[in-house]
Amino acid sequence: MTAPGTPIAVITGASSGIGAATARQLAAAGYRVVLTARRKDRIEALAAELDAAGHQATAYALDVTDRAAVDEFASAFRTLAVLVNNAGGALGADPVATGDPADWRQMFEVNVIGTLNMTQALLPALTASGDGTVVVLSSTAGHSTYEGGAGYVAAKNGARVLAETLRLEIVGTPVRVIEVAPGMVKTDEFATTRFRGDTDKAAKVYAGVAEPLSADDVADTITWACTRPPHVNIDLLVVRPRAQASNTKVHREL
Numbered sequence: 001m002t003a004p005g006t007p008i009a010v011i012t013g014a015s016s017g018i019g020a021a022t023a024r025q026l027a028a029a030g031y032r033v034v035l036t037a038r039r040k041d042r043i044e045a046l047a048a049e050l051d052a053a054g055h056q057a058t059a060y061a062l063d064v065t066d067r068a069a070v071d072e073f074a075s076a077f078r079t080l081a082v083l084v085n086n087a088g089g090a091l092g093a094d095p096v097a098t099g100d101p102a103d104w105r106q107m108f109e110v111n112v113i114g115t116l117n118m119t120q121a122l123l124p125a126l127t128a129s130g131d132g133t134v135v136v137l138s139s140t141a142g143h144s145t146y147e148g149g150a151g152y153v154a155a156k157n158g159a160r161v162l163a164e165t166l167r168l169e170i171v172g173t174p175v176r177v178i179e180v181a182p183g184m185v186k187t188d189e190f191a192t193t194r195f196r197g198d199t200d201k202a203a204k205v206y207a208g209v210a211e212p213l214s215a216d217d218v219a220d221t222i223t224w225a226c227t228r229p230p231h232v233n234i235d236l237l238v239v240r241p242r243a244q245a246s247n248t249k250v251h252r253e254l
C-alpha cells in the first residue's frame with residue numbers, strides 16, 4: 001500500500017549498477033520507487049527485495065528507446081516527484097577512423113533519445129507534482145573527450161545538452177533539472193557491455209585503481225541532490241574517484 005502523498009521516483013536502467021543502487025537509496029529516503037529496465041526478472045527481484053525490507057517498489061519492463069511503450073508507461077502517472085534518466089552506456093572503444101556507425105547510433109538512441117522520450121513523456125506529471133526533479137546521468141565523457149571514446153562522448157554530450165537546454169526552457173515551472181556526471185565507476189556490467197562480454201578488456205579499465213567509485217557512491221550523490229529543498233537546483237555534479245584527475249589521468253598502482 002502506498003501511503004497517501006508518498007512521492008514517487010521513476011528510475012530507468014534499474015536492473016543493474018547505478019540504477020539499482022539509486023532505487024535502493026531513494027526507497028530508503030522515503031520514495032515509492034518505480035523500477036524500469038528491459039530485464040524484467042531483475043527489476044522484479046529488486047522490487048521484491050525492497051518490498052520485503054518495508055519499502056514501496058514496483059517493477060515495469062520498459063525499453064526507453066521505444067516511444068510508444070514509454071508513452072503507455074507515462075500515461076499511468078498523474079503526478080511524479082522524480083525521474084532518474086540512468087539507462088545508458090557505451091559500446092566499443094574504437095577510434096573515429098574505424099568506429100562502427102551502428103554502435104554510435106545505438107549509443108545515441110539509449111543515452112539521448114531514451115532520455116528525451118522519458119523526459120518528454122513524464123514532464124506533465126513532474127510539473128503537476130508542484131515540485132518535480134529530472135535527473136540526467138551524463139558522464140565526465142559528456143564534458144571532455146578521450147581517444148577511443150568519441151561515440152560515447154558524443155552521446156553523453158547530447159545528454160548534457162538536453163539537461164542544460166531543458167533547464168533554460170522550463171525555468172519558472174516547478175521542475176528542476178540535475179545533471180550528474182560520474183567519472184570511473186566500477187559496476188558489474190558497464191565495461192563488460194562496452195567490450196561485448198570481453199571480461200579481460202573490461203578488467204583493464206579498472207586495473208590498479210585502488211578505489212574506483214561504486215554504484216552506491218553515485219546513488220548517494222543522486223539521492224543527496226534529489227533530497228535538497230525544492231527551490232535548490234544542483235545544476236551539475238561531477239564525481240570522480242580520488243585516483244582519477246581527468247578522463248585520461250588515472251593513478252594506477254600496478
Ligand SMILES: NC(=O)c1ccc[n+]([C@@H]2O[C@H](COP(=O)([O-])OP(=O)(O)OC[C@H]3O[C@@H](n4cnc5c(N)ncnc54)[C@H](OP(=O)(O)O)[C@@H]3O)[C@@H](O)[C@H]2O)c1
Binds near residue numbers: 014016062090140186
Ligand atoms: N560505470 C561508469 O563508469 C559510468 C560512468 C559515467 C556514467 N555512467 C552512466 O551511468 C549510467 C548507468 O551506468 P552503469 O555503470 O550502472 O551501467 P550498467 O550496469 O551497464 O547499467 C545500464 C542500465 O541501463 C539499462 N538499459 C540499457 N539500455 C536500455 C534501454 N534501451 N532501455 C532501458 N534500459 C536500458 C540496463 O538495463 P537492461 O539491460 O535490463 O535494459 C542497465 O540497467 C549509464 O547511463 C552510464 O552511461 C557510467
